[in-house]
Amino acid sequence: MTTPSSRPRIAIVGYGSQGRAHALNLRDSGFDVTIGLRPGGPTEIKAKADGFTVKTPAEAVAGAELVAVLTPDMVQAQLYTDVIEPNIAQGACLLFAHGFNVHYGQITPRADLDVVLVAPKGPGALVRREYEIGRGVPSVYAVYQDKSGKAEQFALTYCGGIGGARQNAIKTTFKEETETDLFGEQAVLCGGATKLVQAGWETLVEAGYQPEVAYYECLHELKLIVDLFYEGGITRMHEFISETAQYGALTRGPYIVDEHTKAQMKKVLTEIQDGTFARQWIAEYKAGNANYKAMKQADLDHPIEATGKKLRAAMAWLSTAPQPSAQPASSTAANAAAKTEQAAA
Ligand code: NAD
Ligand code: MG
Numbered sequence: 001m002t003t004p005s006s007r008p009r010i011a012i013v014g015y016g017s018q019g020r021a022h023a024l025n026l027r028d029s030g031f032d033v034t035i036g037l038r039p040g041g042p043t044e045i046k047a048k049a050d051g052f053t054v055k056t057p058a059e060a061v062a063g064a065e066l067v068a069v070l071t072p073d074m075v076q077a078q079l080y081t082d083v084i085e086p087n088i089a090q091g092a093c094l095l096f097a098h099g100f101n102v103h104y105g106q107i108t109p110r111a112d113l114d115v116v117l118v119a120p121k122g123p124g125a126l127v128r129r130e131y132e133i134g135r136g137v138p139s140v141y142a143v144y145q146d147k148s149g150k151a152e153q154f155a156l157t158y159c160g161g162i163g164g165a166r167q168n169a170i171k172t173t174f175k176e177e178t179e180t181d182l183f184g185e186q187a188v189l190c191g192g193a194t195k196l197v198q199a200g201w202e203t204l205v206e207a208g209y210q211p212e213v214a215y216y217e218c219l220h221e222l223k224l225i226v227d228l229f230y231e232g233g234i235t236r237m238h239e240f241i242s243e244t245a246q247y248g249a250l251t252r253g254p255y256i257v258d259e260h261t262k263a264q265m266k267k268v269l270t271e272i273q274d275g276t277f278a279r280q281w282i283a284e285y286k287a288g289n290a291n292y293k294a295m296k297q298a299d300l301d302h303p304i305e306a307t308g309k310k311l312r313a314a315m316a317w318l319s320t321a322p323q324p325s326a327q328p329a330s331s332t333a334a335n336a337a338a339k340t341e342q343a344a345a
Pocket of ligand 1: 013014015016017018027036037038041042043057069070071072073077079097098119120122123124
């Protein structure tokens with residue numbers, strides 16, 4: 001006999017990167033999962049092809065004991081007001097994969113609900129693949145509102161269902177998850193790393209070196225170094241690189257990341273903590289994303305992209321081996337369609 005808290009009926013709203021992975025993993029873990037999507041939306045076909053019952057977001061939400069909100073962050077506030085709050089059952093559990101909207105006050109969940117967060121520390125395709133091979137990506141979880149007294153249990157049950165608890169499930173808060181997730185992606189992972197790679201490549205090319213050689217040095221080989229970090233930290237990198245590379249890294253690294261860089265990182269963090277970043281991003285989205293689209297296009301048009309495209313065509317292993325960010329072809333297309341639609345929304 002299952003009880004609602006041990007095996008809640010789950011509605012997942014959104015079937016993109018995280019939504020699809022959570023849904024498939026939870027179903028394989030024995031949960032009753034319904035997908036909520038706008039009829040005719042870009043990922044509806046994919047969810048149906050994967051064998052799920054697809055309902056409108058309102059219908060899916062109404063029938064669930066746990067509602068996972070896995071749409072893009074910028075549509076969640078309106079979705080909550082228009083669809084979730086009017087339909088979600090009394091005392092149900094509302095779950096997010098990122099604390100943005102609750103932490104920045106864009107969503108004020110109804111008082112009768114449990115409100116939790118489960119955020120796998122990896123993209124959806126990896127969440128699915130790790131589950132399939134019997135592992136899981138590390139996750140963080142948090143409780144914002146505990147009406148039933150079982151909110152933490154809901155979060156851990158969900159975390160286990162998607163495979164996250166198999167590895168590590170670290171308890172956090174909505175504030176900590178939101179602020180650290182934004183900081184990591186802005187300062188180090190997505191923002192810092194791309195600008196470091198582009199500036200390094202530009203420096204070599206402007207000095208007259210071949211763009212292809214510069215690509216290998218500044219982008220391609222970054223993966224080899226990051227793999228060492230991932231497996232055994234900076235210690236492992238030092239074990240594997242030459243003494244010359246070590247001495248160069250130790251003496252020249254601080255030329256690049258110096259006190260000014262660290263001060264800039266603190267500025268990034270302050271703008272996250274005081275809400276400046278969130279207000280700016282929400283305003284940009286509401287104004288139609290003109291700046292966002294233009295800046296993204298500049299990244300896509302950077303000449304390192306053309307160099308890399310040409311070189312990668314000769315890397316046979318890239319077309320055969322599954323890549324961490326890769327999705328099955330149909331899912332990639334569906335996600336691309338979803339992102340385009342979302343950008344146009
Ligand atoms: P996504 O863009 O890949 O997918 C969005 C899905 O929502 C699509 O199915 C789309 O059709 C649907 N959708 C869009 N607007 C909708 C609406 N108004 N009503 C109903 N459905 C709608 O999204 P994602 O990257 O999986 O992000 C989902 C959540 O997960 C976000 O909160 C994000 O911060 C969080 N998250 C993402 C990652 C990641 O690696 N992508 C990692 C951790 C947490
Ligand atoms: Mg993030």
